[in-house]
Amino acid sequence: MKLLMMIVLLLLGSQHALGVEVYEGEESVLLPCQVPADVSSSSTSAVWDRDELKKSTVHLRLKSSDDLNDQNSHYHGRTSMRVDALQTGDLSLTLRKPTVSDSGTYTCTALKDGQAQRQPGVVHLKVTEPPPVWPIVLLAVLVPLIIPAAAFVLCVCCASKRMKDRQVPQSEVVEVGQQESVLLSFQTTANLPRDVTVQWTRSDSNTMVHVYESGKDQPGKQDPGYRGRTKMNEDPLRTRDLSLTLKDTLLTDRGVYTCTVKKDGHMLLQKSVALKVKESLPDIVEVTEGEESVLLPFKTTPDLPQDVTVEWTGPKHMKVHVYERGNNQPDKQDQGYRGRTEMKKDPLSTKDLSLTLKDPLVTDSGVYTCTIYSKDGDKLLQKSVTVRVTVPHTEVVGLTQEKESVDLPFKTTAVLPQDVTVEWTDPKHRKVHVYESGKDQPDKQDPGYRGRTEMKDKDPLRTGDLSLTLKYPNVIDSAVYTCTVYNKGGDKLLQKSVTLIVRTPWMAIVEVTQREESVQLRFQIPPDLLQDVTVEWKHLDSNKMVHVYASGKYQPDKQDQDYRGRTEMKEDPLRTGDVSLTLKDPHFTDSGVYTCTVYNKDGKKLLEDSAILRVRVTLMDTMAEMLPHPRPHKHRRAQSDLGHRNRNHEDVPLMGVQSA
Template sequence: MLMFPLLLINSSFDCIFSQHASGMEVKVYDGVESVLLPCQLPADVSSDFLAAVWDREELKDPTVHVRLQSGDDFKNQNVRYTNRTSMRADALQTGDLSLTLRNPTISDSGTYTCNTRVTEPPAVWPIVLSAVLDPVVLLAAGFGVFMYHRYKMMKIYPVEMVNATQGEKSILLPFKVTDHLPQDVKVEWRLINPEDRMVYVYERSKNESPSRDHVYRGHAEMTEDPLTTKDLSLTLKDLCLTDSGVYTCTVYNKDGHMLLQKVVTLRYQTEMVEVMEGEGSVLIPFKITGDLPHDIKAEWRLTHPEEKMVHVYESGNNLSDEDTQEQVYSSRTEMNEDPVTTKDLSLTLKDLHLTDSGVYTCTVYNKYGYKLLQKSVTLSVRDRKSDIKSERRGGINLKIFS
């Protein structure tokens, strides 16, 4: 139940203007489904090169949510907010930068600040130049202006968000066009964030492997005749957590000039488990319904914010020792003695610390090393000593009551 928030916020807009106010306080009770932290920017201030950043500076990793023109950027997001924050898809176009925080708990109490910043636009030569400039410089300047206008003429489709949940075998990154496309175009799907990878290439005139990155071979596909159907959508199969990110589909003509582009943000939603620091143990769940062969290998790894081997089960043996797991997990993990029969691959993690927060992934292989199953769970270990009061002035002070 929300308690009458004041509609006043202190937000700074770097490189545009600054607005100073007394701040506002939002009060909410523990257990509500979500809470909205309001932030409004005049729509006429919005820019093609604007980014919005929500942060909470009392945290070691202060980033709560980042919104770019290309979509949400979760690269530096504090792990405790994984899969719990969202903004409007058109936030930077409308100026409504409000943040939705799902499943708020007492540990989320604090001061949240919304900042906007402007990134550098493409370099463009000025239109008006001094008459004393060298003719070669004038030619370069004119070419720069021409390139700028050609860039602005490229058709950019609206950014789209796609949510994938665990258990889905495949997901569609949609891109249906209305324009007639010549048959000699080149279509490239790329993952651009958190890293740059070529995912899929379609080019009718060349007989080449469609996927340029071995990770996506057999993992990504387009329809057989996308230019005729005007459907450039990409299907990703055998989904896993590392598929999350920002994808671009760019269409080039035969001269290599960009004709169309669309950005799709894929968010892979994991199960969330929360626990207080110092608890005796926590169960990271993974129960299955199908049958498994008895000679499997199950690996539990910490996959975010860094990769660590946590626990290994293989052919009836729990191999939790120095040879198979990171030392930090020594004597702190265990699995069921017979997970294949019980169909319970859950992991118990003992003697919890704040540094245990992160994304844990269990991957199951058969005796030939082929992946059979995979599940990721986000663990958030909360600090018992966290004070619901924040000493920082400005921004939105969020208080959650039990």
């Protein structure tokens, strides 16, 4: 009967928590969930979960269809969502033929690539048995008798309200995180006899949480799951503080706790406290692809039974690692993680459930969740860790043009399937080299590289050495080369870039007269190489520091006193790649070999080249030095000197020197 169906939506302490109540036997019940349309349209899926179940998925909706492969069997054929749910933002779930066993907490989450877009919506469903029909008929008969009786009861209630020692306080709601302590407060003004019994129980399961009797705690009378985790204040009857402290909170501690004070079996006082245990916020760990491993931390404080199951899951609900019955269970984990995960020895005793993930790949990025289940499948603890795997910085290789070949290094410790594709490309996206189906594929590479490349190792997938040998390197080969490893489905597994610098084998020479205003020492490097490098110019003959550019600016305090105020580099040299140096007022003592060196942030030498500067002294300079009057100003130098300048005008691709 529709008149007997109750659907009540109540706010339960959170703007996202709703309560839905329905009778068993109804055709269906709607669990409401609404998100903004812009959130749902950018999501890739929406999932309904029931946290207290070991297999928690109730319904999973993708953009165009449902994905019920991982659905809990209890809900097979009984759930549905709107076909346009992710387009409209209406993620409500219809549950058909609700039963009492469907009662519980359901969460609705919009996901993008496996990660929650916002806080999940929470719905508390309560399914109760319908009342019998005969009380309705009886009610019509007894109404004339009920009204006088109700008036009498009202009088009694008013009188009992004045009896403070028998007043029942209002229930309250407290919220706490996992593995924390929480106080379930209950303070009274009543004068209590010394022979009363104080009992804290779980109303939803009728579990005995704590007993205080005969002036002391009674641990033998409480449920084993709470032993060692509860505490009341000393002498609570004297202080009138009957509050209970619950330590090391678990997800299964969620529920309504009721404190009852009894004497000779009669209730004197009672109060209820609703406890909510929140799931912890995810940690974030970052690792660079190519590193040996990454640690997903999870340390616990509660004493866990030895018969629990520890389950790490990853993106797309894949099982990453399972620890059960005191042993790892490799046959229960996803194939892509076998041989790559490890937990510490005896994790339940040490309370360290952290997971080590070896050979992290870019595709391993995502949210990883560790869940601890009791032997009955109840969820005890849960923690999430967000893993971000980044591509390493570009490695730089430099050589002179006379070399026969150069290796572009790329070694990995990852175990690669034999059906992957290894592809080296240049900045113009031309295929430099392709290794596929266990051999090189010269017909797939750009004609400009044919006959000039080969994999350094004959069996690169077995050894993990994906380095490429480039033969007959030329100055025009200077560029950034990228190696990408794809699986057979086309997904990117690994990637690394190498910057190749090919220099001319000779050293540039310049001659300039002492009366010149300035001279420029040229050095060109790849633009946008790295922003955290240091550029140093040195005079090798005197070992003096001529100029230093670091942390994005000129560092005058690091150069030799003789060169202060006399050197200059162009603006933003790392972006343009022009790290040439201008030396003002050159003197014959400035002659010698100048070297420019580029270091990375760890002090490793990336690039280096040199030039010879010769500063000639003219007859006019000699005479000027002998005269008593000051040396003529640079801007008034004789025109005859300009005709005698001897400068090197060679066009050197990477390094040269010219007068300004």
